Amino acid sequence: MATRSELLVESGAQAEEGLRHGGRPGVLRALVREPTAVAGLAIVLGMALVAIAAPVLAPADPAAVDGARRLLPPSLEHPLGTDNLGRDVLSRIMWGARLSLGTAALATTLILTIGVGIGLAVGYYGGLLDDVVMRVVDVILAFPALILALAIVGVLGAGIGSVMIGVVSVAWADYARVMRGLVLAARERQYVEAARAVGARDLRIVLRHVAPNVLAPVIVLASLEMGGIILAVSALSFLGLGAQPPTPEWGAMLNDGRPFIFAAPQLMVYPGVAISLVVIGFNLLGDGLRDVLDPHTRRG
Amino acid sequence: MAAYVARRVLSLVPVWVGISVLAFALSVLAPGDPVRQALQQSGIDAPSPEQVAEMRRELGLDAPPPVRYARWVGDALTGDLGRSIRTGEPVLGALAERFPRTATLALVAVVLGLAIALPLGVVSAVLRNSALDHVARLGALVGASIPSFWLAYLLIIAFAVQLKVLPVAGSTTPQHLVLPALTLAIGAAASLTRLTRSAMLEELSQEYVRTGRAKGLRERAVVVRHALRNALIAIATVTGIRLAALLGGAVIVETIFAWPGIGKFVVDSIGARDYPVIQGFVLFAGTVVLAINLAVDLAYVWLDPRVRLGGRARGN
Numbered sequence: 001m002a003t004r005s006e007l008l009v010e011s012g013a014q015a016e017e018g019l020r021h022g023g024r025p026g027v028l029r030a031l032v033r034e035p036t037a038v039a040g041l042a043i044v045l046g047m048a049l050v051a052i053a054a055p056v057l058a059p060a061d062p063a064a065v066d067g068a069r070r071l072l073p074p075s076l077e078h079p080l081g082t083d084n085l086g087r088d089v090l091s092r093i094m095w096g097a098r099l100s101l102g103t104a105a106l107a108t109t110l111i112l113t114i115g116v117g118i119g120l121a122v123g124y125y126g127g128l129l130d131d132v133v134m135r136v137v138d139v140i141l142a143f144p145a146l147i148l149a150l151a152i153v154g155v156l157g158a159g160i161g162s163v164m165i166g167v168v169s170v171a172w173a174d175y176a177r178v179m180r181g182l183v184l185a186a187r188e189r190q191y192v193e194a195a196r197a198v199g200a201r202d203l204r205i206v207l208r209h210v211a212p213n214v215l216a217p218v219i220v221l222a223s224l225e226m227g228g229i230i231l232a233v234s235a236l237s238f239l240g241l242g243a244q245p246p247t248p249e250w251g252a253m254l255n256d257g258r259p260f261i262f263a264a265p266q267l268m269v270y271p272g273v274a275i276s277l278v279v280i281g282f283n284l285l286g287d288g289l290r291d292v293l294d295p296h297t298r299r300g
Numbered sequence: 301m302a303a304y305v306a307r308r309v310l311s312l313v314p315v316w317v318g319i320s321v322l323a324f325a326l327s328v329l330a331p332g333d334p335v336r337q338a339l340q341q342s343g344i345d346a347p348s349p350e351q352v353a354e355m356r357r358e359l360g361l362d363a364p365p366p367v368r369y370a371r372w373v374g375d376a377l378t379g380d381l382g383r384s385i386r387t388g389e390p391v392l393g394a395l396a397e398r399f400p401r402t403a404t405l406a407l408v409a410v411v412l413g414l415a416i417a418l419p420l421g422v423v424s425a426v427l428r429n430s431a432l433d434h435v436a437r438l439g440a441l442v443g444a445s446i447p448s449f450w451l452a453y454l455l456i457i458a459f460a461v462q463l464k465v466l467p468v469a470g471s472t473t474p475q476h477l478v479l480p481a482l483t484l485a486i487g488a489a490a491s492l493t494r495l496t497r498s499a500m501l502e503e504l505s506q507e508y509v510r511t512g513r514a515k516g517l518r519e520r521a522v523v524v525r526h527a528l529r530n531a532l533i534a535i536a537t538v539t540g541i542r543l544a545a546l547l548g549g550a551v552i553v554e555t556i557f558a559w560p561g562i563g564k565f566v567v568d569s570i571g572a573r574d575y576p577v578i579q580g581f582v583l584f585a586g587t588v589v590l591a592i593n594l595a596v597d598l599a600y601v602w603l604d605p606r607v608r609l610g611g612r613a614r615g616n
Contacts, residue, residue, distance in 0.1 A: 139318030144545035151582045154570030155330045238449045265457050272450030279445040
């Protein structure tokens with residue numbers, strides 16, 4: 001997985017480029033002409049549908065234990081077989097989509113709100129606040145993201161709430177830094193100067209003039225971030241630090257399957273396919289959005 | 301050059317102080333009373349107020365947090381990060397003892413990753429939109445999207461369970477290094493291939509490439525000696541980030557393959573809520589990352605004379 005910093009450096013540079021070239025009309029229309037982005041969108045929407053409709057779609061109760069049906073291979077009744085407690089694997093994967101996508105969506109929303117909000121504020125106002133916040137950002141970015149999140153979760157104790165806190169309190173920093181840079185570039189633009197000249201207040205300038213012009217890259221990053229968050233949450237759950245049994249979560253399911261790798265290797269396959277598929281979906285969508293929003297590679 | 305190095309090292313001091321504050325703050329923010337936990341660890345479930353006060357003094361927790369921080373960081377600077385609650389080992393010694401294994405794994409993985417990514421990325425850029433380019437891009441996308449812990453098990457199922465050619469886990473023979481290194485290398489190769497390709501495309505569109513071709517340089521010389529050399533600056537940055545992340549402990553892969561590095565050590569410690577180890581690990585990992593970043597910065601100077609000559613050192 002490319003680290004978030006790598007992606008941000010790339011997207012941030014392209015967003016600044018976008019600022020210089022102005023406008024980005026017909027994003028959606030351009031997007032549907034990118035076959036890879038359409039594939040990504042289809043995967044993401046399909047998974048979202050499964051997540052929302054899991055209670056209706058799932059053939060069985062994801063928590064129903066049945067001692068007589070342990071570690072069954074795939075069959076008509078259990079299309080992906082059963083796990084070590086006789087639970088239907090397909091149903092657990094469908095309910096797992098709910099948890100994975102729900103957690104990732106909530107975490108991404110928090111990360112973007114906090115990171116973008118702080119980045120806009122310190123970028124626009126500058127001064128001591130900017131210095132202090134950017135030193136904090138430097139410290140957080142000095143760590144590999146997963147390591148710091150792991151330490152925070154380790155101290156707070158296992159649980160999906162701790163995982164959320166750990167992931168969010170690390171990931172906002174990148175956004176704050178990139179947004180700050182974009183705001184610094186944007187505030188030198190003529191439209192901001194013009195707004196100031198006609199007497200617009202700070203808040204109005206930030207919200208009406210600066211924010212809309214720097215939000216395009218945020219859409220791209222949100223999509224790429226969703227993939228990264230799903231990987232991080234499932235990794236922490238795999239280590240036993242996230243979702244606790246019997247919650248159906250993809251990373252936790254892989255962790256539960258470890259002792260049965262010889263008897264039932266399929267338990268180690270399906271949840272991984274689900275994680276990979278949805279992350280590929282978000283990455284394809286993010287790449288497609290980036291191509292569309294970047295004036296250099298836009299077609300036509 | 302010496303002045304440049306000195307300036308860079310000095311600029312890292314405030315970041316290191318921040319890292320140490322963060323590492324220390326983890327223990328302050330931890331829920332629950334560490335004194336009672338320590339007493340419970342030693343088998344006293346219903347301690348008397350005197351026992352609690354005694355233990356609080358013993359652990360040095362009777363002072364306010366800023367004083368405790370000053371003590372802790374002072375000790376840290378003399379190489380004392382406290383003792384592990386779980387094993388009783390000195391934390392720094394325990395980390396230092398395990399670090400060479402983590403470093404071996406990280407270096408082998410990054411070198412292997414580069415060995416895959418550099419040729420693939422360069423060929424992919426030179427033959428843009430060819431079948432090989434499409435395959436490489438798809439492979440890089442998939443490699444960057446699948447979780448390392450899942451890839452690890454796919455490799456275990458293939459090579460250890462089905463083919464039985466490699467051991468599942470442990471660290472006693474060189475063969476034990478293969479699967480964990482391969483797992484990490486595939487992840488690194490995926491992102492480095494993408495980066496090499498885009499950096500090469502950028503360089504190949506530059507004027508100097510056309511000049512080189514116009515003056516009759518062979519294509520291989522243009523690509524390798526000129527374009528790749530310039531693309532290496534971006535590649536070095538990301539390789540540094542990658543290496544630093546792995547040196548900070550490939551926690552998941554080390555845990556899966558029972559590779560006794562610092563990553564596995566910290567995961568085991570988290571299970572036991574061994575705060576001195578978690579704190580010490582955060583400080584250690586942060587320091588290692590700073591050192592790698594410094595090394596990458598110095599590598600820039602070596603790769604790009606403009607950094608060396610364009611700065612304050614000589615002027616124009």
